[in-house]
Amino acid sequence: MNATRTSYPCLDTKSLTLENDMSNSKIYIKLGLNGRTGQNQGYPKVLSLLSSRLQKHVEKNEKSLQTTQTKDVPTIFHGSRAPSLTIQQYIDRIFKYSRCSPSCFVVANIYMDRLIQSESIVLTSLNVHRLLITSIMLATKFIDEAFFNNAYYAKVGGISRAEMNRLELKFLFGIDFQLYVNLFTFKEYCLELMGEGSEDEVQNAVHGSCGIIEKRSKNNDDSTYPTIEIEIK
Numbered sequence: 001m002n003a004t005r006t007s008y009p010c011l012d013t014k015s016l017t018l019e020n021d022m023s024n025s026k027i028y029i030k031l032g033l034n035g036r037t038g039q040n041q042g043y044p045k046v047l048s049l050l051s052s053r054l055q056k057h058v059e060k061n062e063k064s065l066q067t068t069q070t071k072d073v074p075t076i077f078h079g080s081r082a083p084s085l086t087i088q089q090y091i092d093r094i095f096k097y098s099r100c101s102p103s104c105f106v107v108a109n110i111y112m113d114r115l116i117q118s119e120s121i122v123l124t125s126l127n128v129h130r131l132l133i134t135s136i137m138l139a140t141k142f143i144d145e146a147f148f149n150n151a152y153y154a155k156v157g158g159i160s161r162a163e164m165n166r167l168e169l170k171f172l173f174g175i176d177f178q179l180y181v182n183l184f185t186f187k188e189y190c191l192e193l194m195g196e197g198s199e200d201e202v203q204n205a206v207h208g209s210c211g212i213i214e215k216r217s218k219n220n221d222d223s224t225y226p227t228i229e230i231e232i233k
Contacts, residue, residue: 027190033103044102047095049193050109051088054132056196057123058087065122072122076170077134082125083158083232090129097156098148100140106189107143107181108135114175129232133157134167142179158232 028034032044065072072078085093091105098104112135116123123131137153154164 024187027187027194031102031106031190031193033101033106033190044095044105046102046105046193047091048088049196050105051086051091052196053109053193054087054123054128058125058128061122062124065124072124072126075119075121075127076166077121077127077130078124079126079130080233083129085129085158085232087128087132090132094133094136094156098136098140098153100136100147101144103186104136104139104144106186106193107139108132109193110181110185110189111135111138111171111175111179114178115171118176119174129157130159130167131171133159134164134171137164137168138171138179 031046031049032042033046064070083090094100095102095105112123112131115121115131115135121127121131133153133156137147137150140147150164150168151161154161157164159167
């Protein structure tokens with residue numbers, strides 16, 4: 001089944017590296033943000049750093065819940081159990097198949113924080129995957145010049161289209177449809193991500209290690225749905 005990408009003239013993420021402040025440009029380049037939608041730009045450092053940041057938050061929150069014997073309040077983003085894919089593997093999968101610009105992962109991180117703060121959500125291994133696929137889909141729609149439909153992102157994320165639609169609506173209402181991100185906030189989040197790991201840690205990160213055998217369609221058209229099936233409960 002084919003998936004067509006909708007194209008709209010939106011934010012050119014490549015322009016982020018053309019700011020007058022050269023220090024900003026260097027940060028964006030180091031994070032691998034100097035690319036546009038669908039470009040073959042290698043493995044952006046932002047993916048590993050975001051994964052590290054989220055993993056630390058999840059471990060800290062789950063330890064706190066266990067120590068204080070506090071029961072987490074389930075939300076629409078909670079699954080019945082933690083998915084088999086790690087946060088790193090899930091982010092790698094989304095980047096590979098969504099072909100979104102690397103800047104979407106920074107914007108998605110901002111969206112996640114906005115929702116967590118407004119809805120008082122505790123980030124855990126039970127909700128981080130659904131929060132990720134939803135926030136990245138919204139970021140792609142808002143800042144990229146091309147994006148897929150919800151059914152495609154649902155398949156990439158391992159959930160049904162109906163659930164993807166419900167998560168999108170809940171997320172949007174949760175952040176009061178505040179999707180705009182100014183450059184100051186964007187830069188602040190980039191700086192925070194830069195502080196997540198050293199050069200050596202990033203260089204030694206395992207890329208594309210989803211641990212699943214990939215079976216591509218005989219039709220090599222990049223616009224086709226990925227035939228790899230995953231499911232998060």
